[in-house]
Amino acid sequence: MSTSKRIGVTIAAAVFVGACATQMSGPQTTARQPNLGRVATAEEVAGWDISIPPSGAGLPAGSGTAKQGATVYAAKCLACHGEKGAGKPADALAGGIGSLATARPVRTVGSYWPYATTLFDYVRRAMPIAKPLSLTNDEVYAVSAYILYLNGIVAEDAPMTATTLPLVKMPNRDGFISDWPASKR
Amino acid sequence: MKNHNADASPTTRPSRSRRAFLTRGAAVAGAAVSGALAAGAAREAQAVEPNPLGIAPWQTVPGTPAGGYGQPSQFEKSVSRHVVKPYGDLAPGTGPTFTPIEALEGTVTPSGLHFVRNHNGVPEINPAQHRLMIHGLVKRPLIFTMEALLRYPTISRPHFLECSGNSNRALAPQPLQIPVGAMHGLISCSEWTGIPLSLLLQEAGIDPAATWLLAEGADAVGMSRSIPMEKALDDAMIALYQNGERLRPEQGYPVRLFLPGWEGNMSVKWLRRLKVTDSPTYTKDETSKYTDLLPDGKALQFTYEMGVKSVITRPSSGMTVQGRGLHEISGVAWSGAGRIVKVEVSTDGGASWKAASLHGEQFPKSLVRFRLPWEWDGAPGILQSRATDEKGQVQPARKAWLAQYSPGNIYHNNSIVNWSVGTDGSVKNVYV
Numbered sequence: 267m268s269t270s271k272r273i274g275v276t277i278a279a280a281v282f283v284g285a286c287a288t289q290m291s292g293p294q295t296t297a298r299q300p301n302l303g304r305v306a307t308a309e310e311v312a313g314w315d316i317s318i319p320p321s322g323a324g325l326p327a328g329s330g331t332a333k334q335g336a337t338v339y340a341a342k343c344l345a346c347h348g349e350k351g352a353g354k355p356a357d358a359l360a361g362g363i364g365s366l367a368t369a370r371p372v373r374t375v376g377s378y379w380p381y382a383t384t385l386f387d388y389v390r391r392a393m394p395i396a397k398p399l400s401l402t403n404d405e406v407y408a409v410s411a412y413i414l415y416l417n418g419i420v421a422e423d424a425p426m427t428a429t430t431l432p433l434v435k436m437p438n439r440d441g442f443i444s445d446w447p448a449s450k451r
Numbered sequence: 452m453k454n455h456n457a458d459a460s461p462t463t464r465p466s467r468s469r470r471a472f473l474t475r476g477a478a479v480a481g482a483a484v485s486g487a488l489a490a491g492a493a494r495e496a497q498a499v500e501p502n503p504l505g506i507a508p509w510q511t512v513p514g515t516p517a518g519g520y521g522q523p524s525q526f527e528k529s530v531s532r533h534v535v536k537p538y539g540d541l542a543p544g545t546g547p548t549f550t551p552i553e554a555l556e557g558t559v560t561p562s563g564l565h566f567v568r569n570h571n572g573v574p575e576i577n578p579a580q581h582r583l584m585i586h587g588l589v590k591r592p593l594i595f596t597m598e599a600l601l602r603y604p605t606i607s608r609p610h611f612l613e614c615s616g617n618s619n620r621a622l623a624p625q626p627l628q629i630p631v632g633a634m635h636g637l638i639s640c641s642e643w644t645g646i647p648l649s650l651l652l653q654e655a656g657i658d659p660a661a662t663w664l665l666a667e668g669a670d671a672v673g674m675s676r677s678i679p680m681e682k683a684l685d686d687a688m689i690a691l692y693q694n695g696e697r698l699r700p701e702q703g704y705p706v707r708l709f710l711p712g713w714e715g716n717m718s719v720k721w722l723r724r725l726k727v728t729d730s731p732t733y734t735k736d737e738t739s740k741y742t743d744l745l746p747d748g749k750a751l752q753f754t755y756e757m758g759v760k761s762v763i764t765r766p767s768s769g770m771t772v773q774g775r776g777l778h779e780i781s782g783v784a785w786s787g788a789g790r791i792v793k794v795e796v797s798t799d800g801g802a803s804w805k806a807a808s809l810h811g812e813q814f815p816k817s818l819v820r821f822r823l824p825w826e827w828d829g830a831p832g833i834l835q836s837r838a839t840d841e842k843g844q845v846q847p848a849r850k851a852w853l854a855q856y857s858p859g860n861i862y863h864n865n866s867i868v869n870w871s872v873g874t875d876g877s878v879k880n881v882y883v
Binding site for chain 1: 538539541542545570571584585586591592593594595599600602603604650651653654655665667671672673675679681723724726728730731732733734735738739742744745746747748749750751752753754755756857858859
């Protein structure tokens with residue numbers, strides 16, 4: 267793009283933003299929108315969308331038990347998270363119940379995390395730290411089951427799936443107070 | 452100011468200078484934490500007072516030609532960030548890197564000294580291969596190339612960015628004697644240029660039921676946070692430039708979300724996806740992290756706005772006040788709620804307060820610089836600063852702040868910082 271064209275766009279932009287600032291409260295359409303995005307296909311959206319809310323919407327097919335997860339854990343997690351999720355050098359994954367009000371809170375999946383779906387979401391997208399996005403969905407279900415089992419939340423042979431995982435009741439599920447919308451405390 | 456570092460040593464100048472706070476001791480302490488070498492050799496070379504009538508060597512030869520990208524003076528090498536690696540070599544890209552606010556003046560943070568808090572390193576993103584997708588509760592899910600985003604109308608605003616874990620090293624059981632930047636330096640301020648997020652959301656056509664967004668990065672943890680739609684339509688920006696140049700990789704190149712005044716973690720870097728939703732996603736970082744433990748063990752969640760805050764950067768922890776007489780107290784203040792309207796300074800541990808002068812344009816959700824002349828009579832004292840914002844919020848005393856939380860809380864510490872000054876001029880971090 268030439269310099270003069272670029273300046274032209276910038277000036278138009280300033281005018282547009284000035285006009286738009288007063289009407290930002292809701293979705294608007296105007297003929298002056300640049301509209302330079304291309305419409306994504308359903309397949310593209312499905313391929314990108316890996317976030318899993320507490321409802322479990324978007325959880326993939328697959329299944330795994332704590333028993334199967336123990337093997338995955340030993341191979342891919344133990345070096346950082348320790349024997350049975352005890353932690354060190356990386357964060358502890360089990361234990362810590364009753365520690366939250368102390369000077370040394372141990373915030374683990376069992377003592378702190380409110381939703382089991384978050385465990386699946388995070389392990390799938392970010393773990394193991396040296397090789398994220400390398401686990402199969404079955405492995406993620408299995409290792410999630412194992413960590414929940416270490417915390418006494420699910421049985422060793424309970425399969426975690428798209429149906430069962432969102433039903434898991436986490437011990438600290440009611441441990442959070444939302445500060446949004448922000449309130450004076 | 453910069454050159455004062457080099458010639459403020461007691462051997463070169465008995466320091467009647469108001470600005471001669473940064474002593475060799477402070478510089479060395481800073482360098483020790485940051486892992487960088489102090490420019491010790493350079494300082495030694497300057498230890499002899501130059502003859503004011505003589506000709507300096509650099510006056511007698513042509514200087515070096517300008518390069519393609521300018522760099523700081525070789526005599527300023529000690530000014531570098533404080534790098535902390537909580538997981539060591541196991542995850543070297545995970546952890547905080549602090550801005551050396553003890554060595555900076557004014558309000559703008561040089562881009563290379565901006566704080567960084569990464570969760571699995573800095574991805575090397577080829578912009579030609581990067582896309583931003585907006586989908587979810589929208590009429591038209593859209594994919595943008597970076598080339599397309601660069602053609603959009605933009606806005607430019609100065610804003611601070613602060614990690615909500617900033618100042619948690621000031622919660623150690625005993626006060627740490629490390630430079631102010633290594634404790635309170637997860638604060639930086641830049642001019643950010645980008646596209647109002649509301650504009651892109653309008654193009655996608657948001658569903659009336661939509662109340663939240665999920666923002667996701669393209670780094671190796673796929674950093675993700677839920678953002679209230681109210682903020683997205685207010686002043687959220689899709690940032691492309693920082694301090695006039697394209698974003699640095701550390702700051703989210705080629706594109707990041709920027710949420711003025713809100714905890715830094717939410718301004719998701721390397722932005723790849725915005726999913727419009729009707730509830731929070733409850734990601735790992737907004738549940739297991741970035742939540743604030745209360746005295747009863749419950750936790751506050753979605754505490755977004757950064758509280759009103761200030762800190763004296765000069766003199767500060769590890770520095771030495773060079774002699775009695777006139778000095779200048781200098782520091783920075785900010786609030787996630789808007790403009791700073793007042794900063795008061797106490798030199799007697801809070802018994803009395805004086806209004807400092809505020810410098811530069813006072814933009815909302817941006818850093819201001821405060822300064823106050825100070826006549827030091829050699830007596831011990833405690834220096835404090837207390838900021839007030841346009842909403843009338845006042846920075847809390849340490850005790851009042853601590854009382855709100857569990858002793859194990861590590862987020863959103865905006866309490867008043869205390870520096871003691873000894874009779875020998877040494878400045879220490881103390882709890883009051």
